[in-house]
Amino acid sequence: MQLHNFNSGPSILPPEVLIQAAESIHNFNNTGLSILEIGHRTSWFMEVVQEAQQTVKRLMDLGDEYEVLFLQGGATMQFMQVPMNMLDENGTAAICDNGVWGNKAVKEASIFGKVKVVSDSSDKKYTYINKDFELPSDASYLHITTNNTVEGTQWHSFPQVNVPLIGDMSSDIFCRPTPFNQFDLIYAGAQKNMGAAGVTLVVIKKSILGKVSRKIPAILNYQKHIEAGSLLNTPPVFSIYVSLLTLRWIEKEGGLQEMERRNKEKSDLLYKTIEELPQFYCPIDKVDRSIMNAVFFLTDPEKEAPFLALCKSEGMIGVKGYRTVGGIRVSMYNALPLSSVQAFCALMKRFAIDN
Amino acid sequence: MQLHNFNSGPSILPPEVLIQAAESIHNFNNTGLSILEIGHRTSWFMEVVQEAQQTVKRLMDLGDEYEVLFLQGGATMQFMQVPMNMLDENGTAAICDNGVWGNKAVKEASIFGKVKVVSDSSDKKYTYINKDFELPSDASYLHITTNNTVEGTQWHSFPQVNVPLIGDMSSDIFCRPTPFNQFDLIYAGAQKNMGAAGVTLVVIKKSILGKVSRKIPAILNYQKHIEAGSLLNTPPVFSIYVSLLTLRWIEKEGGLQEMERRNKEKSDLLYKTIEELPQFYCPIDKVDRSIMNAVFFLTDPEKEAPFLALCKSEGMIGVKGYRTVGGIRVSMYNALPLSSVQAFCALMKRFAIDN
Numbered sequence: 001m002q003l004h005n006f007n008s009g010p011s012i013l014p015p016e017v018l019i020q021a022a023e024s025i026h027n028f029n030n031t032g033l034s035i036l037e038i039g040h041r042t043s044w045f046m047e048v049v050q051e052a053q054q055t056v057k058r059l060m061d062l063g064d065e066y067e068v069l070f071l072q073g074g075a076t077m078q079f080m081q082v083p084m085n086m087l088d089e090n091g092t093a094a095i096c097d098n099g100v101w102g103n104k105a106v107k108e109a110s111i112f113g114k115v116k117v118v119s120d121s122s123d124k125k126y127t128y129i130n131k132d133f134e135l136p137s138d139a140s141y142l143h144i145t146t147n148n149t150v151e152g153t154q155w156h157s158f159p160q161v162n163v164p165l166i167g168d169m170s171s172d173i174f175c176r177p178t179p180f181n182q183f184d185l186i187y188a189g190a191q192k193n194m195g196a197a198g199v200t201l202v203v204i205k206k207s208i209l210g211k212v213s214r215k216i217p218a219i220l221n222y223q224k225h226i227e228a229g230s231l232l233n234t235p236p237v238f239s240i241y242v243s244l245l246t247l248r249w250i251e252k253e254g255g256l257q258e259m260e261r262r263n264k265e266k267s268d269l270l271y272k273t274i275e276e277l278p279q280f281y282c283p284i285d286k287v288d289r290s291i292m293n294a295v296f297f298l299t300d301p302e303k304e305a306p307f308l309a310l311c312k313s314e315g316m317i318g319v320k321g322y323r324t325v326g327g328i329r330v331s332m333y334n335a336l337p338l339s340s341v342q343a344f345c346a347l348m349k350r351f352a353i354d355n
Numbered sequence: 356m357q358l359h360n361f362n363s364g365p366s367i368l369p370p371e372v373l374i375q376a377a378e379s380i381h382n383f384n385n386t387g388l389s390i391l392e393i394g395h396r397t398s399w400f401m402e403v404v405q406e407a408q409q410t411v412k413r414l415m416d417l418g419d420e421y422e423v424l425f426l427q428g429g430a431t432m433q434f435m436q437v438p439m440n441m442l443d444e445n446g447t448a449a450i451c452d453n454g455v456w457g458n459k460a461v462k463e464a465s466i467f468g469k470v471k472v473v474s475d476s477s478d479k480k481y482t483y484i485n486k487d488f489e490l491p492s493d494a495s496y497l498h499i500t501t502n503n504t505v506e507g508t509q510w511h512s513f514p515q516v517n518v519p520l521i522g523d524m525s526s527d528i529f530c531r532p533t534p535f536n537q538f539d540l541i542y543a544g545a546q547k548n549m550g551a552a553g554v555t556l557v558v559i560k561k562s563i564l565g566k567v568s569r570k571i572p573a574i575l576n577y578q579k580h581i582e583a584g585s586l587l588n589t590p591p592v593f594s595i596y597v598s599l600l601t602l603r604w605i606e607k608e609g610g611l612q613e614m615e616r617r618n619k620e621k622s623d624l625l626y627k628t629i630e631e632l633p634q635f636y637c638p639i640d641k642v643d644r645s646i647m648n649a650v651f652f653l654t655d656p657e658k659e660a661p662f663l664a665l666c667k668s669e670g671m672i673g674v675k676g677y678r679t680v681g682g683i684r685v686s687m688y689n690a691l692p693l694s695s696v697q698a699f700c701a702l703m704k705r706f707a708i709d710n
Contacts, residue, residue: 003387007394010592018389022380025373032358034373036551036597039362039673072427072553073574076588080572104573111570191589196391198427198553198591215466217435218459219428233431234546236553236591237365242391318394 004340007318008149008293008331009171009192017195017245017335024241035241040234048241049230055247056203059256060180067226069202070240075101075170078187078200079108082143082166085222086185087113088212091140094118094163098129099148100324101168109143112214118142126151128285131159139163141184141208147172149192150322152295152329153288158182164208172292173201174250175334176260184208190239192292193334195246198239250334259334260291266332266341267291273345277352279303280328297327300355304328307351314347359695362673363504363648363686364526365546372550372600372690379596390596395589403596404585410602411556414611415535422581424557425595430456430525433542433555434463437498437521440577441540442468443567446495449473449518453484454503455679456523467569468495481506483640486514494518496539496563502527504547505677507650507684508643513537519563527647528556529605530689531615539563545594547647548689550601553594605689614689615646621687621696622646628700632707634658635683652682655710659683662706669702 005012028035031044038044053068060066071077082105087093093109096102097120109115119133126148135142141164147154149171159165164184173188180186184205191197202222209223218224218232225232250259271289274280274296282289282296298304304327311319321327332341360367383390386399393399408423415421426432437460442448448464451457452475464470474488481503490497496519502509504526514520519539528543535541539560546552557577564578573579573587580587605614626644629635629651637644637651653659659682666674676682687696 001387005388005392007392010392010394010589012392013389018380018391021391022377025377025380032356033360033672034368036373036376037360037362037365037367039365040552072429072432072591074427074588076574077427080574108572108574111572189589191592196593197395197589198594217463217466219431219435219463233429234365234544234552236427236594238551238593239553239591317388 001315003315003317004343005317006330006332006336006340006344008322008329009189009333010197011192011318011331011333012335013195013242013246014249014335017242017249020245021242035238038237040231040237045237046231048244049235052240052244052247053230055244055251056201059174059247059250060178060203062180062203065205065207067204067206069204069222069225069230070235070243071200071202071225072198072236074189074200075168075187076104078168078202079105080111081220081222082185082187083109083112084214084216084220085209086164086166086212087140088214089113091212092116092136092138093141093143094135094139095143096120096130096133096145098153099126099145099151100322101148101150101170102143102145105143105145105168113140121153125283126153127283129153129155129288135161135163141166143168147290147292149293149331150325152284152290152293154290154292156287164205172290174256174259175263175292177256190243192331193246195243196239198236199243201243262338263291263332263334266336266338267294269338269341269345270294270330270332273348277348279352279355280348292332294330294332295321295325295327303355310347310351316344316347319344356670358670358672359698360672361685361687361691361695361699363677363684364544365552366673366686366688367690368550368597368601369604369690372597372604375600376597390593393592395586395592400592401586403599404590407595407599407602408585410599410606411558414529414602414605415533415558417535417558420560420562422559422561424559424577424580424585425590425598426555426557426580427553427591429544429555430523430542431459433523433557434460435466436575436577437540437542438464438467439569439571439575440564441519441521441567442495443569444468446567447471447491447493448496448498449490449494450498451475451485451488451500453500453508454481454506455677456503456505456525457498457500460498460500460523464498473497476508480638481508482638484508484510484643490516490518496521498523502645502647504648504686505680507639507645507648509645509647511642519560527645529611529614530618530647532611545598548601550598551594553591554598556598617693618646618687618689621691621693622649624693624700625649625685625687625696628703632703634707634710635703647687649685649687650676650680650682658710665702665706671699671702674699
C-alpha cells in the first residue's frame with residue numbers, strides 16, 4: 001500500500017534527501033567515513049555549515065547584517081532564549097497569541113520580563129489571526145507565530161512595527177516568498193520544511209543584540225554562537241547536514257516561488273474539496289487559512305472516528321487533529337506531493353458519497 | 356586505504372550501528388516510513404525512547420529512584436542546566452577542575468550561584484587528577500568530569516561525599532563497570548561512546564530536584580522533562596535512535612565488563628608502546644591515565660609535524676592533540692577495534708626506527 005505522509009512534524013522529506021542522507025551514513029562525500037563519525041571542526045563539516053548558512057541567506061535574500069545559526073532545542077528553546085537575550089527585567093515583550101505555540105512563547109517570556117499579549121484570538125477559538133493590536137510604548141520587541149500548526153491559521157502579511165519583529169516560522173519557513181528582511185529575528189525547528197528533527201534555524205539581525213544586562217550562559221548566548229560561526233560546541237552534525245540537503249532541494253526545485261506555487265495548488269485543492277462537500281467544514285477564516293496545515297471537521301462529529309479509520313486503512317498518515325483541537329489536520333509541507341492531496345481528496349469524496 | 360578513526364568525538368561507531376541507522380532512513384522498522392519522517396508521539400518512537408531508557412538503566416544497574424532523559428545541547432548545555440536546577444543564588448557549587456571541560460562547568464555555574472573550585476590540577480599542567488580536596492560546609496553539590504578528553508586523564512575511583520555527586524561522563528560513559536549509584540546526576544553528550552552528535556543523556560536521582568527557588572524555563576527544567584517522559588517537545592529523533600542502536604550493541608557484545616576488557620587491552624598496548632619507545636613520552640601520571648584518550652608527545656618536538664604527516668598518509672584519522680595542548684591524542688572509544696591500535700603502534704615503531 002502506498003503511504004501518504006501528512007504528519008505535522010517531524011514530517012515528509014523529499015525522497016532524494018532521504019537517499020542522500022542514508023548514503024552519507026555509509027560514506028560521507030567520499031571521505032570513507034560516516035557523517036556520524038566525522039569531527040565537527042573538520043573542513044568537511046565546516047563546509048556543510050557554511051553552505052547551509054549561505055543557502056539560507058540566499059533563499060531569504062538577506063545581507064551581511066544578518067547571521068545564520070543552527071542551534072538545538074527546537075522552538076521551545078527559542079521561547080526562552082529570545083527573551084533571555086532580548087528582554088530586560090523591566091522591558092516588555094509584546095506577543096501576538098493566536099494559538100498553542102504563541103501561548104507557550106508568552107509563558108516563557110514572562111520568566112524574564114514583562115509580557116503584553118497585544119492580541120489573541122481565543123474569543124473565536126483561535127479560528128483566525130487577530131491582527132488588530134497596538135504596541136505598548138515600552139515594547140522591547142513584537143513576537144508573532146507566522147503559522148499556527150495546531151490551529152491551521154497563517155499570517156499572509158506581516159505587521160510593520162518600529163521595534164524588532166521576531167517570527168517563529170517553525171511550520172511555514174520557506175513555504176513561499178517572504179519579506180524576511182521585515183524581521184529582526186527568525187527561528188524555526190527544522191522538522192517540517194527544513195529537514196529532520198534535532199536542529200533549529202535562528203537568523204538574527206546583529207544590531208538587535210547586546211541590549212540586555214543579565215548574564216547569559218554561553219550556550220544560550222546568540223552573540224557567542226555568532227562569534228563561533230555556529231560551532232560553539234558539538235552541533236547536531238547529521239541534522240544540519242539533512243537541512244543542507246533540504247535547502248539544496250528547495251533551490252534546485254525552483255526556490256520559494258515554486259514552493260508557493262506547489263503549496264497553493266495543494267491547499268487550494270483541499271480547501272475547495274472541503275467547501276464542496278457538506279460532510280466536512282473548515283471553521284477557519286478564509287483570509288487566514290494556512291497553506292501548510294488545514295484544520296477541519298466532520299459536520300457530523302459521529303463520523304469523525306469512521307473517517308479517521310478509513311484514512312488509516314488507506315495509508316493516510318498523521319491526519320488526526322491535535323489533541324486539544326480534535327477533528328482532522330492535513331499537513332502539506334513543501335515535500336508533500338500534489339498526488340497525496342489528490343488521493344486524500346478522492347478519499348473524502350468517496351466517504352461523502354457513502355455517508 | 357583502510358582508515359583508522361581515532362576522532363575525539365564525534366567519533367567511530369560500530370559498523371552494524373551504521374548499517375542499521377542507514378536502513379532506518381529508508382524504512383524504519385518496516386513501517387514504510389523513514390525514521391526522519393515519523394511523528395515523535397507515535398507508538399513507534401515512544402518504544403524507541405522507552406527501550407533506550409530501560410537499556411541505560413540496565414547498563415547502569417539503577418532503580419526507580421533514577422530517571423533517564425535524552426536532551427539536547429551537549430555537555431555545554433548541562434554546564435548551565437545543572438546549576439540552574441540545583442544551585443540557589445546563595446548556594447555553593449563545589450567543582451573539581453581538572454581540565455578544559457571542568458573549567459567551563461565552573462564558568463557557567465558562577466552565573467547562578469557561588470562556586471568553590473575545590474581542587475584543580477593546573478599546577479602540573481593538568482597532567483593528573485587532583486583528588487585532594489575538602490568540601491565547603493555549604494556545598495549544594497560536587498561536580499566532577501570523570502574523563503578529561505583534552506588532557507587524557509580519568510578518575511578511576513570516585514569521591515564519597517555527603518552531597519549530591521554530579522558526573523560529566525561525556526567521554527567515558529559505558530567504557531567500564533562504574534558505580535553509577537554513587538552519583539546523583541550523570542550527563543553525557545552521546546557522540547563518543549553512545550551514538551551520534553545531537554543528543555545528551557541525563558540520568559537523575561529524582562530526590563535531588565525541587566530544591567531551588569528560581570523560575571526555570573520549561574525546556575531547561577529537568578522535572579518537566581521527567582513528567583513528559585523525555586518527550587516535552589520534539590526530541591532529536593534520529594540521534595536518540597542511533598543511541599538506542601549503540602546501547603543495544605554494548606549489551607549484545609557483553610556489556611560494560613567486556614567494554615572494559617577491550618578498552619584496557621587497547622590502552623595497555625598503546626601506553627606500553629609509548630613507554631618502550633624513547634621517541635615518545637606520556638606526561639600523565641600513570642594512576643590517572645585515561646583508557647579513552649591517550650595524550651602524549653614526541654620527545655623531540657621537531658618530529659611532531661613529520662609524525663602527524665605520516666599518520667595522515669597512513670589513514671590514521673584524528674590523532675592531532677587538542678589545540679591548547681598540542682602533541683598527539685589517540686581516542687580509543689568502545690567502537691574502536693584493537694586492530695586500529697595495533698596498526699597505530701606498528702606505525703609508531705616504524706617511525707621510531709626511522710628516527
